[in-house]
């Protein structure tokens with residue numbers, strides 16, 4: 001069987017083409033304290049500075065063995081860009097969104113003029129450029145961003161879930177703002193060298209809002225982003241947290257290449273629920289990757305690999321205190337799985 005570069009292998013695996021073996025990657029955040037100590041670039045500085053961000057992303061490849069580099073590590077830069085209040089992160093903890101800025105239509109109007117080259121999203125784009133210049137020929141360059149529904153929720157607060165049900169015009173207006181932003185941001189990442197786009201939309205879950213509202217508000221938004229990325233030759237992976245089993249067919253209807261499922265989804269069931277989309281996941285980041293031994297990681301990896309479908313990966317963002325040896329156990333299992 002032909003062998004591929006990691007970049008070719010992942011692109012093929014994400015689009016359902018034959019590969020020689022399993023790619024060894026994480027579609028969700030990769031940074032850990034052990035990597036920070038080894039490479040000398042730590043949170044929170046690595047969230048703010050392009051070179052530091054690239055250095056820490058690189059450690060996922062050089063130290064852990066992931067066959068890709070991926071930025072950023074958190075999902076707050078998008079809400080921060082629009083002016084939401086952010087609680088600063090630490091070396092072990094990611095920053096979080098604590099203040100919301102959109103109450104009504106007039107607030108949305110005020111946010112429509114923006115400069116994509118400003119703020120921390122520009123830092124992420126610069127980090128992608130640094131990584132693409134160094135690794136772009138060989139490794140997949142993964143960009144990731146918070147998806148439009150969760151960004152709208154960051155901007156509007158928890159009222160958002162009620163708002164889409166009681167004020168459709170407002171719901172659509174805010175989704176249009178966030179979706180247009182996501183497309184502009186993702187295109188910029190693609191222009192800087194990203195070849196794989198991970199859309200992290202944790203609260204855009206049919207489990208939370210029901211199929212009807214998911215289909216109305218989320219699917220068209222994701223479809224626009226996926227279409228824009230396809231034009232750029234970029235593959236797309238959609239990650240939504242929680243038990244997404246019943247919503248998988250709706251998630252797939254956006255046209256995404258792959259769907260990242262977490263540990264609350266049964267991998268085999270998920271594979272059976274989709275037509276074409278590649279299922280990726282779903283090692284438990286807490287109860288397997290962080291808190292257990294390499295042996296347990298290998299066992300859990302084997303369960304996914306034995307399905308002979310999809311791509312083995314962490315089920316959600318890697319916890320910062322995760323031991324390197326546990327991540328290496330997953331990488332080793334992936335590399336050893338031939339077809």
Ligand SMILES: [Zn+2]
Pocket residue numbers: 202239240241242262315316317
């Ligand atoms: Zn998740």
